[in-house]
Amino acid sequence: MTESSAGGAGRRQKVQAAEVGTDILTALAELAPATSLSRLAEHVGMPASKVHRYLQALIASGFAEQDATTNHYGLGPAALFVGLAALGRLDVVKLATPYLAELRDELNETCFLAVWGNRGPTVVHVEQA
Structure with missing residues (x-):
């Protein structure tokens, strides 16, 4: 495999990861205010283990959060920031x-x-x- 084709595959993986992440964010919005991991995984049609990995990245970036009492997931403050910015342009x-x-x-x-x-x-x- 050449360097350019290896780089192209890496970019495609990153784009696919971004698409999966935005699918999960959209599902969090649809299931708002909060939802369980199993319900979220069922909603997006992915294994719970895969959704959990993405949720951990979304939590680390502030786009999702987990309620310590219920363990349910919801949108985080970064999602609010992006939403308000989009609303401001409306x-x-x-x-x-x-x-x-x-x-x-x-x-x-x-x-x-x-x-x-x-x-x-x-x-x-x-x-x-």
Whole structure:
């Protein structure tokens, strides 16, 4: 095996490991707030021993945590950080406007979109009937 093909195989393994890790993170979100190892392994369709190895790496990086009382697993603070960063990039008005227009057309009524601000609900977009 040449060096370049060995390097390529190593990269593929790393990509596959990242895919498995994100599958487990997604499953933790789906089974939130917390779940057992056996339930998580069943949910992702992997052996519990493999899921456990990945969980240990996710715990070490802060993306998962284990409750010392129940031994159940859940998302950790690093997952919250990433989620909040993604949420911060979300343009709610842009995403909601087509649905708001569809609702207006269906009801033939003026519809508005309000978001919660520091002083309560604030209208940010109106679709006139």
